[in-house]
Amino acid sequence: MIIDCHGHYTTAPKALEDWRSAQIAGIADASKRLPPSQLKISDDELRESIEGNQLRQMKKRGIDLTIFSPRASFMAHHIGDYAVSAEWASICNELCYRVSTLFPDNFIGAAMLPQSPGVDPKTCIAELDKCVEDYGFVGINLNPDPSGGHWTSPPLTDRYWYPIYERMVALDIPAMVHVSTSCNPCFHTTGAHYINADTTAFMQLIEGDLFKDFPTLRFIIPHGGGAAPYHWGRYRGLAQALKKPPLREHLLNNVFFDTCVYHQPGIDLLMKVVPTRNILFASEMIGAVRGVDPETGHNFDDTRRYVEATDKLTAEGRRDVFEGNARRVFPRLDKALKARGR
């Protein structure tokens, strides 16, 4: 089977955005707030938003299952305080959960966290626990920069983040390191901030020794690892200069890259440079880049084509990228699939 480890609910019914707008307006003017109970989205509306979009594309592209989380750019952890983020995360996660119950063969959840700049990450644990234990989610998205492009939180290797890591280890779930919208005009959200965050996270992990403290902690760095594979020699050299072990030993038992790289030469490089066991298939489909590539006639984000076409994978390696690695990195996904006889 083919598992896409990186999908967001980018096509949620308009009512969600309207509710969020009211919530944001309510920060300055409490009379504009709407209680979460005022957000009404029917199962039919959810079905429609998925069937004509992600599910249609998944069927067309032969993708069986997507690990599905709330829309990344809408997490916008920089807006409001913890209470605002908590209400918003709860609503968004619940919608992904409902999608996973409506389409149990095709979607399984990953949680956004109610992060807020400067707020202790342990405040995220209750939502995280609910999503994993009650909703059956198999992973989380962790935002290394809840300020939205001002980078005011400590590096991911700082003890600041340990409460989340402790819970991740206890629940045996990985985190995708994924920022949200940029409110810094220097950084285009999907063209600069996302990719920079991937590169930044990878370098933070090189600088630290996080996996000595958490040998089983696992991160997926999305968007093909940002700039890391392209500059693999630079990173091997920097690790060496910092007297760290070789990257394979220092990071590659714990750090994985997805395949959200939207052209063949990029995927070829990723597959050549990064060990196959560290690569998980993903498309972030109906996401950052929705158009058709005039050079190929296919969607830029139809990453299955690139993974099928690359000559850098063996048949076995390709199966690992499409399925085996995701089952290993997301053990709760593997368990859920096995429970359904898959």
Next chain:
Amino acid sequence: MIIDCHGHYTTAPKALEDWRSAQIAGIADASKRLPPSQLKISDDELRESIEGNQLRQMKKRGIDLTIFSPRASFMAHHIGDYAVSAEWASICNELCYRVSTLFPDNFIGAAMLPQSPGVDPKTCIAELDKCVEDYGFVGINLNPDPSGGHWTSPPLTDRYWYPIYERMVALDIPAMVHVSTSCNPCFHTTGAHYINADTTAFMQLIEGDLFKDFPTLRFIIPHGGGAAPYHWGRYRGLAQALKKPPLREHLLNNVFFDTCVYHQPGIDLLMKVVPTRNILFASEMIGAVRGVDPETGHNFDDTRRYVEATDKLTAEGRRDVFEGNARRVFPRLDKALKARGR
């Protein structure tokens, strides 16, 4: 001949660093300041700092000429105010100029600018003019983030920067877009901030229409263009979504990448994806990554090896990358070389 378009004076005599330390101490305590005249570095000291380092490596690697600018990480435009930056830039540029007169066959200068966060870029023009007109420098380094990792300046497409662009066009010199040291603990200087800045600058240029206003303005994005070539499909797709012309038309008459990518697969990707005419040979040698790659037995930053070894270049294309493109992008370099019969 082989021209390295990206070299910094990373090996300047220790007296320079000592003077800078006194300058920085003098910001808080004026009694600690030293006038620039107190900095004494002899020609012999300059010769020694170059002959045993950059020049030795250049001879070993067969590099004829390096475009040489002050040490990037030491520019540190975030320290002090404009007066501090002006004094420091003047000293650092003068040293590069002296190196270029001591080794006129091997080094030619590029200027650092006396940028300071929040200060009008037109304050940089006097130093820029002096470097080009009096010192014979052929380019400048432009820091898109003089705050050192807080990204408080407007994007490069903003009119804020136009005074510098107007002068660049008048003098017919290009700028390398190069940040300095990061004082944001999230960003490792050479592993995250440099690469992120490259990616960020490229995306800023996609978002804007700067080259409509300045059709002959030229930027070199160093470190192989950050993440841009690896994510070339993403950037083509984002340009398309933003209703911009194709990248070739939108940017590639004005934007160039260097070859500071420290492994063979990275250089191969760069050469495959980016038109040859947009790639300038460079190594940033004795810079960010100084070690020997245990996988090859050669220095990570010995980029000539990768450019020689790639099968993505024709013989003519290789000559363009090594020489022709630099002569075209740096017309004052071409003129200086021709004046010496080269």
